[in-house]
Amino acid sequence: xxxxxxxxxxxxxxxxxxxxxxxxxxxxxxxxxxxxxxxxxxxxxxxxxxxxxxxxxxxxxxxxxxxxxxxxxxxxxxxxxxxxxxxxxxxxxxxxxxxxxxxxxxxxxxxxxxxxxxxxxxxxxxxxxxxxxxxxxxxxxxxxxxxxxxxxxxxxxxxxxxxxxxxxxxxxxxxxxxxxxxxxxxxxxxxxxxxxxxxxxxxxxxxxxxxxxxxxxxxxxxxxxxxxxxxxxxxxxxxxxxxxxxxxxxxxxxxxxxxxxxxxxxxxxxxxxxxxxxxxxxxxxxxxxxxxxxxxxxxxxxxxxxxxxxxxxxxxxxxxxxxxxxxxxxxxxxxxxxxxxxxxxxxxxxxxxxxxxxxxxxxxxxxxxxxxxxxxxxxxxxxxxxxxxxxxxxxxxxxxxxxxxxxxxxxxxxxxxxxxxxx
Numbered sequence: 001x002x003x004x005x006x007x008x009x010x011x012x013x014x015x016x017x018x019x020x021x022x023x024x025x026x027x028x029x030x031x032x033x034x035x036x037x038x039x040x041x042x043x044x045x046x047x048x049x050x051x052x053x054x055x056x057x058x059x060x061x062x063x064x065x066x067x068x069x070x071x072x073x074x075x076x077x078x079x080x081x082x083x084x085x086x087x088x089x090x091x092x093x094x095x096x097x098x099x100x101x102x103x104x105x106x107x108x109x110x111x112x113x114x115x116x117x118x119x120x121x122x123x124x125x126x127x128x129x130x131x132x133x134x135x136x137x138x139x140x141x142x143x144x145x146x147x148x149x150x151x152x153x154x155x156x157x158x159x160x161x162x163x164x165x166x167x168x169x170x171x172x173x174x175x176x177x178x179x180x181x182x183x184x185x186x187x188x189x190x191x192x193x194x195x196x197x198x199x200x201x202x203x204x205x206x207x208x209x210x211x212x213x214x215x216x217x218x219x220x221x222x223x224x225x226x227x228x229x230x231x232x233x234x235x236x237x238x239x240x241x242x243x244x245x246x247x248x249x250x251x252x253x254x255x256x257x258x259x260x261x262x263x264x265x266x267x268x269x270x271x272x273x274x275x276x277x278x279x280x281x282x283x284x285x286x287x288x289x290x291x292x293x294x295x296x297x298x299x300x301x302x303x304x305x306x307x308x309x310x311x312x313x314x315x316x317x318x319x320x321x322x323x324x325x326x327x328x329x330x331x332x333x334x335x336x337x338x339x340x341x342x343x344x345x346x347x348x349x350x351x352x353x354x355x356x357x358x359x360x361x362x363x364x365x366x367x368x369x370x371x372x373x374x375x376x377x378x379x380x381x382x383x384x385x386x387x388x389x390x391x392x393x394x395x396x397x398x399x400x401x402x403x404x405x406x407x408x409x410x411x412x413x414x415x416x417x418x419x420x421x422x423x
Contacts, residue, residue, distance in 0.1 A: 002262075002263050003262035003263050003333070003338065004259060004260075004262050004263060006329075006332070007205070007208055007255065007259065007262065007329045007332075007333075008205045008208055008209050009201075009205060010034070010038050010201070010202075010205070011201065012200060012201050013201075013328075014204070014328050014329050014331075014332045015332050015335075016300070016332070016335075017299075017300050017301050017328035017329070017331045017332045017335075018200065018201065018204065018299050018300060018301070018328035018329075018332075019200065019299060019300050020200035020201070020298060020299065021200070021295055021298045021299065021300075022200060022298040025184055026180075026183075026184070026298075029183065029187050029192075030200060030202075032107065033103065033107070033191075033202055033203075033206075034201060034202040036103050036106055036107055037103060037202045037205070037206050037209075038202065040102075040103060040106060041209060046102065046106070049102065050098065050099065050102060053098050053102075054098075054213065057088060057098070057131065058087050058088050058094050058095070058098065059086065059087055059088050060087070060213065060217070061217040061220075061221070062082065062083050062084050062086050062087055062214075062217065063082075063083050063086060063221075064080055064081070064082050064083070064217070064218055064221035064222065064225065064389075065080065065081045065083055065360070065362075066078070066079075066080055066225065067079040067080065067081050067356075067359070067360050069359040069360055070355070070356065070359040070360055070375075071379075073355070073359050074376065074379040074380050075379075075380055076379050076380050076381070076382050076383065076384050076386075077242075077243075077378070077379040077380075077382035077383070077384065077386045077387070077388050078384070078385070078386065078387050078388065079375060079379060079388050079390065080222070080225075080241075080387065080388070080389045080390070081360070081362065081389075081390050081392050082214060082217075082218055082257065082389060082390070082391045082392060083362075083392050084214065084253065084391065084392060084393050084394070085364070085365065085368075085392055085393070085394055085395040085396075088127065089120075089123050089124040089127045090120075090123075090394065090395030090397075091120040091121075091123075091124065091365070091393060091394040091395055092211065092214065092252070092253045092256070092391075092393045092394070093120045093121035093123070093124040093125075093195070093252075093394075094124040094127065094128070095210050095211050095213055095214070095256065096195075096206070096207045096210035096211055096252060097121065097124035097125045097127070097128050097193065098124075098128050098210075099206070099209075099210040100191070100193045100194070100206065100210070101125075101128040101129065101132055101134065101193065102132075103191070103206075104134065104191035104193065105132060105134070107191065108189075109134075109189055109190060109191035110134060110135060110189050111134065111135040111137070111186065111189050111190045111191070112125060112129050112134050112135065112136050112137070112190070112191055112193050113136075113137045113138075113139070113179050113182050113183060113186075113190055113191070113192055113193070114136075114137070114138050114139070114179065114192070114193045114194075114195065115138070115139040115140065115141075115165075115175035115176050115178070115179040115195075116138060116139070116140050116144070116175070116195065120151065120320065120365075120394050120395075120398065121195035121196070122138045122140070122151070122155060122160070122162075122195070123151050123154050123155055125138070125160075125193050125195075126138065126154070126155040126158040126159075126160035127158060129158070129160065130158040130159060130160075136155075136158070136159070136160040136161065137160070137161050137163065137182065138155055138160050138161065138162045138163065139163050139165055139175045139178045139179045139182075140152070140162055140163065140164055140165065140175060141164075141165050141174060141175040142164045142165060142166055144319050145162070145164040145165075147319065147401070147402065148319060148398060149401070150397060150398050150400065150401075151398050163178075165178050176297065179192065180192075194207070195252070196249075196252040196327065197211075197252050197255050197327040197328075197329055197330075198297070198299065198301075198325065198326075198327050198328070199297060199298060199299060200298050200299050204327055204328055204329055207252045207255075207256075208252070208255045208256060208259060208329065210256070211252050211253065211255060211256020211257070211259070212255075212256045212259040212260060213256065214253070214256045214257045214391065215256065215257055215258065215259055215260040215261065216260060218241075218257070218260075218389060219239075219260055219261075222239040222241065222387070222389070223239045226239050226387075239387075240261070240264060240266060240267055240387075241261075241267055241387040241388065241389045242266075242267070242268065242382070242386040242387050242388065243267075243268045243269075243270060243378065243382070243386070243387070243388045243389070244257065244258055244261070244267060244268070244269050244270065244388075244389050244390075244391075245270045245271075245272065245371045245374050245375055245378070245388065245389070245390045245391070246258065246270075246271055246272070246371050246390070246391040246393070247271075247272050247273075247318075247320075247321060247367045247368055247370040247371040247391075247393065248271040248272060248273055248321070248326070248330065248341075249274075249285075249318075249320045249321040249322075249323060249367060252327075253391055253393035254271050254330070254391070255327065255329060255330065257391040258339075262333070262338065268340065269333075269338065269339045269340065270339070270340045270342060270374060270378070271330070271339050271340070271341055271342070272342055272343060272344050272370045272371050272373070272374045273285060273286045273287065273288065273289075273321065273341065273342070273343045273344075273370075274286065274314075274315075274316030274317070274318060274321035274322065274343065274344070274346075274349075274370060275289075275343035275344065275345050284314065284315060284316070284343075285304070285314040285315060285316040285321050285322055285323065285324070286304075286343050287302045287303065287304055287324070287325065287326045288302065288326075288334060288341040289343075290304075292304075292305045292309070293331075294309055294311070296311055296325055297325070299328055300328065301325055301326050301327065301328045301330075301331045302325070302326050302331045302334075303324050303325045303326075304324040304325075305324075311324050311325070312324055316346070317346040317349065317350075317366055317402065318349070318365070318366035318367040318369075318370065318399070319366075319399075319402075320365070320366070320367040320394070321366075321367050321370065342374055343370075344369075344370040344371075344373035344374055345373075348370075348373040348376075348377075349366060349369040349370045349372075349373050350369070350403070350406055350407075351373065351376075352364075352369040352370075352372035352373040352375075352376055353366075353369045353372075353396075353403065354407070355372070355376060356369075356372055362392070363396040364392045364394070364396060365392075365393065365394035365395055365396055365398065365399055366399045366402065366403065367393065367394060368391070368392040368393050368394055371390050371391060371392070372390060372392075375388055375390045
C-alpha cells in the first residue's frame with residue numbers, strides 16, 4: 001500500500017495512530033460525515049462545483065514564486081515559495097473550509113459551528129458561510145480572542161457570531177468542548193467544520209484530500225518554470241524538488257503541501273515546529289522532542305505531556321503553532337521516518353521575516369516564518385542546482401500586534417497616542 005493511500009483512507013486508523021474513541025452520541029454524527037465525504041469525493045457534479053469555487057472564489061492557483069534575491073543572498077540552492085497567503089481570506093485554510101461547507105450543504109445542514117485559536121481557519125469558515133448563506137458560530141478561546149482581534153473583527157463583519165470561551169482554563173481544548181456541547185444539542189441542522197487533520201476519521205482524511213491541491217499546483221508550476229536539464233532529477237518529463245519545507249502546528253498545510261510526493265523517496269520532507277527554551281522548561285511547542293503517545297480528543301497520537309500523562313500547555317510566539325498535539329497521519333509519517341522534524345525559535349522566525357522582507361518584500365505569517373527560518377539554515381548547505389520549495393501558508397496582518405513591537409520599540413507608544421487622540 002502506498003503512503004498516499006494510507007494517509008487518505010476510509011478506515012478509522014493510520015496504522016497504530018488515529019482510531020476512534022468517541023462518546024456514543026457522536027458515532028452517528030461522525031458516520032454521517034464520513035459516508036458523505038467518501039461518496040462526494042468521487043461525485044463529478046460535486047467536484048465541478050468545487051473547481052468553480054477554487055477558480056472564481058478562492059482565486060486558485062496560488063503562485064509559486066522563484067525567490068531569486070533570497071537565493072542569491074544565501075548563495076546556494078534554488079528557493080521557491082508557494083504563496084497560499086494570496087488566496088481569498090489570505091491563507092490555505094480556505095481550501096478545506098470550502099470543501100467542508102459543501103459537504104454540510106449536501107447533508108442539508110444550515111448551521112456551521114467551529115472553534116479556533118489563531119483565527120485564520122475560522123475567518124475562512126465565516127467567509128464561505130457568508131458565500132453559501134449558512135449560519136456561522138465560532139467558539140474562540142479567550143486568550144486568542146484578545147490577541148487575534150483583527151480576525152475577530154473580520155469574522156464579525158461576515159455576520160459570524162464569535163463567542164469567547166471563559167470556562168475552565170480558557171484554552172483551545174475548552175473551546176472544543178464548548179463547541180461539542182453545541183453539536184450534540186443541535187446535530188440535526190448543525191455541521192462541525194473542523195480546522196485541520198486531527199480528530200478521528202474522516203476529518204484527517206478529508207482535510208488532507210482538500211489541501212492536496214497545493215502540491216498538485218506546485219508539481220505543475222515547477223514543470224512550467226524550470227527548463228528540463230540533465231542536472232534536474234526526473235529527466236525531461238518531471239521536475240522533482242530536492243527539499244520541501246513547511247511549518248507544523250496542526251499540519252493541514254504541511255500534509256497538503258507534501259501529499260503528492262510522499263512516495264517519492266528522493267524528495268526530502270522537512271517539517272518545522274516551534275521552539276523557545278529547553279525542553280524541560282515546557283516553553284515550546286515541539287511534540288517530537290520528547291515523544292509520548294496518548295489518547296486525547298478521541299484519537300491516538302503524540303501529545304506534549306507531563307510524567308502523569310497530563311496534556312501540557314505550550315508556548316510559541318505564533319498562535320497557530322501553539323498547541324500540544326499532532327495529526328495522526330503526521331505521527332505515523334514521523335514514526336516510519338518519512339519526514340524530518342526540526343524546529344525554529346522565536347528569534348529565528350522574527351529574523352526570517354526581516355530577511356524575506358529585505359530580499360523579496362514578502363511578509364509571511366509568524367507560523368510560515370518558522371519554515372523560512374529553516375530554509376535560511378538549510379540552503380547554504382546544498383548544491384546550487386538543488387531545489388527547495390517552502391510553503392507560506394498564511395498572511396502577516398493577523399500577527400501585526402505581536403510582531404510590530406518586536407521590530408519597532410515605539411509601536412506601543414504609537415498605539416497609546418492613537419487611542420488618546422480618538423477620545
